[in-house]
Structure formats: structure tokens, C-alpha cells
Amino acid sequence: MARIRGQAFLATGQAEICAVVSQHLETARVCAAELDCSLYGDDIRYLAAGRPDAVLIETPHKAQDEIAVWALEEDLDLLIGGSLACSLASGTQIAELAAQRGRIVEAGYQRxxxxxxxxxxxxxxxxxxxxxxxxxxxxxxxxxxxxxxxxxxxxxxxxxxxxxxxxxxxxxxxxxxxxxxxxxxxxxxxxxxxxxxxxxxxxxxxxxxxxxxxxxxxxxxxxxxxxxxxxxxxxxxxxxxxxxxxxxxxxxxxxxxxxxxTCSPFIRQAQAFLQALERREPANNPPEDxxxxxxxxxxxxxxxxxxxxxxxxxxxxxxx
Incomplete structure (x- = not known):
């Protein structure tokens, strides 16, 4: 799914992938190559090194929650590829942190x-x-x-x-x-x-x-x-x-x-997310929903x- 969503962002013609991180270095390398990205690693700090405007998360849910909190504390916007979090408590924390930091967060319900x-x-x-x-x-x-x-x-x-x-x-x-x-x-x-x-x-x-x-x-x-x-x-x-x-x-x-x-829903969601970043307005799947x-x-x-x-x-x- 990381590849599918990454390719969707590239297909908009309005985004580039500046860093790829995975728990497994080889996975990160292969995914980065497919997304025309030269910076990859197995440590979340590689994301910051790429100086991104936003982060796409496609990981197991427990790791997803940890990455989401880190990204929001770094003042980065987020597209979370699935549900908002792995529990209601974690989701509430993410929603509150996004509101405090003024960050755009979009859950991944592409339908x-x-x-x-x-x-x-x-x-x-x-x-x-x-x-x-x-x-x-x-x-x-x-x-x-x-x-x-x-x-x-x-x-x-x-x-x-x-x-x-x-x-x-x-x-x-x-x-x-x-x-x-x-x-x-x-x-x-x-x-x-x-x-x-x-x-x-x-x-x-x-x-x-x-x-x-x-x-x-x-x-x-x-x-x-x-x-x-x-x-x-x-x-x-x-x-x-x-x-x-x-x-x-x-x-x-x-x-x-x-x-x-018709246009892929993944591409349409990527377009909507990029527009949300520009306008600083939520897209269709904000945290509160x-x-x-x-x-x-x-x-x-x-x-x-x-x-x-x-x-x-x-x-x-x-x-x-």
C-alpha cells in the first residue's frame, strides 16, 4: 500500500517523495527506487533529513501510532493509510495533538x-x-x-x-x-x-x-x-x-x-490531501470524523x- 499511495502522489504531478523509511532497510531501498527517491533508511530520523512537508504512514497500527505522534510533534502534516489509530485512546491523542499543532491529518478511507x-x-x-x-x-x-x-x-x-x-x-x-x-x-x-x-x-x-x-x-x-x-x-x-x-x-x-x-480514488485522495495542505482545511477524513x-x-x-x-x-x- 505504501507503493500504491506513493505512486498516487507522484501521479498528481504536484508532489515528490523525499524520503522512505521502513523497519527493514532492503524494503526501504526497493520502495524508494520505485518512487524515484534517493534517500531511504531504517530509522525514522531519515524522514526529517528529507525535509518533508507531510508524511504518509503505511505500517502496522501500533508502529503507526508512534510515528503519527512523532510527525505531529515535528509539525508535519499526515496522511495515515488506514484507520486513524489502533485504539480510541491513541486516536484521541492524535486528534488532540493535531488540533494543538494546527496540522492537517487525513485517515486513509479512500472510498x-x-x-x-x-x-x-x-x-x-x-x-x-x-x-x-x-x-x-x-x-x-x-x-x-x-x-x-x-x-x-x-x-x-x-x-x-x-x-x-x-x-x-x-x-x-x-x-x-x-x-x-x-x-x-x-x-x-x-x-x-x-x-x-x-x-x-x-x-x-x-x-x-x-x-x-x-x-x-x-x-x-x-x-x-x-x-x-x-x-x-x-x-x-x-x-x-x-x-x-x-x-x-x-x-x-x-x-x-x-x-x-475513471480516476483512481488513491490519486483523488492524494490530490485532495495536497489541496488541504495548501488551503489549511481538512479533506474528507479528518481526525474528528x-x-x-x-x-x-x-x-x-x-x-x-x-x-x-x-x-x-x-x-x-x-x-x-
Missing amino acids: RYDLAWEEIRRLVHSGVLGAPIMAVSMALWSPDPERWYYDQAASGGMPITHMSYCYLNAIRWIMGVPETVTAMANRKVETGPGRVLEETCAACIGFENGAFVSATASYAGPEGMDDAETRFVCSEGGIQVHTDSITVFQQGTAEMRSFKN ALLDLQIGAAISLSARENRTVFLREGDRYDR
């Missing part, structure tokens, strides 16, 4: 820059499909158990690390203000100490308008099995999301709309652990 998802949002918000009723999404994967994704401490847990691939951020951007979270989870494959607590998880998130989203994510995805496609159901129609297109159902018809040759995704992730874990519905506005303790 808010995807033209197909912008069209979905327009259709739902315009009311042409009636009132939103529900959305359904799925994210199956089978990661290497020895990598950080399966490590509870390094990842912050599967609801934060992997359930984002159920597009929870983009779906709430479309459906409205979330109010309740009810979840179930289990561990059936990797059950050893230190592994993620929720290997497979299903969550139902209710919105203030009465709509809800049902999302299921798992690290136990069978090889070759595809995810079920994301769907939105409204009172007078609906939308089914495909890889490069959407199908809009309305008045007994089904219309496919293709977005195959991205904190809600961490709150939802923590509420999913709490709901699954205590077998109850969590009310997002009633002061539940999420990080216990």
Missing part, C-alpha cells in the same frame, strides 16, 4: 474519493431510491498468521484492522449517523495467545434514521471464495456494488453504471465480549 461510491451517496441522499433501509457487506481474507494482522496488540484488533474492508466508514458516510452496535465474534482457526480476539466477526450497526448495516468480516476466508457484493436497499430501489461498476435497481429496472476508466470509526470498532469488540447492544452516545467504556 470517499471513489467516483462509484460518490454516486451511491448522491443516489441515497437525493431520495430518488426512497428512504434507506439497510446495507450489507462482507470481507473475507486469510492472512499469514505470523504477520501483524493476526497480532492483537500490533493490529489493535480485527474490527479496527480488517472490518474497514466491509466499507463501514463509507457506508456510514452514505447512511447517516450511527447510534447502536450489536456484534458476535468467534475464533476457530488461530486460537493461540496473542492472536486477535475476534477472528471472525459480524456486526449490525443502527443509524438514527432507522436504517442499519450488517457487516461480516473474517480471517478464516477459504482460498478462492469471493466476498458477497455490497448492497444498499432503499424503500423504492437499491444499489449493488461491483468491482468497477454499480447496478441501480429502480421501478423494476436494473441499470449498470461503469466506473472502469475518523475517531467515530475507532469508536465503532471498540463498540463491536465490547458488544461481542459482553453479548449486548452498545449505544454509541451513552458513554460506554470501549477500551476496557
Whole structure:
């Protein structure tokens, strides 16, 4: 992802990569070469040596939090490639530090820059499909158990690390203000100490308008099995999301709309981030909004652990 996002910045024609840092020096060297960058290293101080205006972070979440705090204390703006942080407490620290320092911070939810998802949002918000009723999404994967994704401490847990691939951020951007979270989870494959607590998880998130989203994510995805496609159901129609297109159902018809040759959401997000730096105004995923995704992730874990519905506005303790 560091390469993809780095290339997206280069594709804007408005940015250059001035330093690359990785825990592994060879990884940094190869990535720097691909991004036309001569300065690389295995120590975060190499970033400062490149005299950057901003930092892109694509690392395991625990390391991400440490780098984010360092960058903000160095008065650097940030694009964080995934969720804002690995926990609600860390995310709150980052949001508060960004506000104190007057820094731009953007979380990495690129679907808010995807033209197909912008069209979905327009259709739902315009009311042409009636009132939103529900959305359904799925994210199956089978990661290497020895990598950080399966490590509870390094990842912050599967609801934060992997359930984002159920597009929870983009779906709430479309459906409205979330109010309740009810979840179930289990561990059936990797059950050893230190592994993620929720290997497979299903969550139902209710919105203030009465709509809800049902999302299921798992690290136990069978090889070759595809995810079920994301769907939105409204009172007078609906939308089914495909890889490069959407199908809009309305008045007994089904219309496919293709977005195959449109600009990459990674490039559009890079452009928006650069514009935010220039204008000193937030882009689509500022910290105060991205904190809600961490709150939802923590509420999913709490709901699954205590077998109850969590009310997002009633002061539940999420990080216990």
C-alpha cells in the first residue's frame, strides 16, 4: 500500500517523495527506487533529513501510532493509510495533538474519493431510491498468521484492522449517523495467545434514521471464495456494488453504471490531501470524523465480549 499511495502522489504531478523509511532497510531501498527517491533508511530520523512537508504512514497500527505522534510533534502534516489509530485512546491523542499543532491529518478511507461510491451517496441522499433501509457487506481474507494482522496488540484488533474492508466508514458516510452496535465474534482457526480476539466477526450497526448495516468480516476466508457484493436497499430501489461498476435497481429496472476508466480514488485522495495542505482545511477524513470509526470498532469488540447492544452516545467504556 505504501507503493500504491506513493505512486498516487507522484501521479498528481504536484508532489515528490523525499524520503522512505521502513523497519527493514532492503524494503526501504526497493520502495524508494520505485518512487524515484534517493534517500531511504531504517530509522525514522531519515524522514526529517528529507525535509518533508507531510508524511504518509503505511505500517502496522501500533508502529503507526508512534510515528503519527512523532510527525505531529515535528509539525508535519499526515496522511495515515488506514484507520486513524489502533485504539480510541491513541486516536484521541492524535486528534488532540493535531488540533494543538494546527496540522492537517487525513485517515486513509479512500472510498470517499471513489467516483462509484460518490454516486451511491448522491443516489441515497437525493431520495430518488426512497428512504434507506439497510446495507450489507462482507470481507473475507486469510492472512499469514505470523504477520501483524493476526497480532492483537500490533493490529489493535480485527474490527479496527480488517472490518474497514466491509466499507463501514463509507457506508456510514452514505447512511447517516450511527447510534447502536450489536456484534458476535468467534475464533476457530488461530486460537493461540496473542492472536486477535475476534477472528471472525459480524456486526449490525443502527443509524438514527432507522436504517442499519450488517457487516461480516473474517480471517478464516477459504482460498478462492469471493466476498458477497455490497448492497444498499432503499424503500423504492437499491444499489449493488461491483468491482468497477454499480447496478441501480429502480421501478423494476436494473441499470449498470461503469466506473472502469475513471480516476483512481488513491490519486483523488492524494490530490485532495495536497489541496488541504495548501488551503489549511481538512479533506474528507479528518481526525474528528475518523475517531467515530475507532469508536465503532471498540463498540463491536465490547458488544461481542459482553453479548449486548452498545449505544454509541451513552458513554460506554470501549477500551476496557
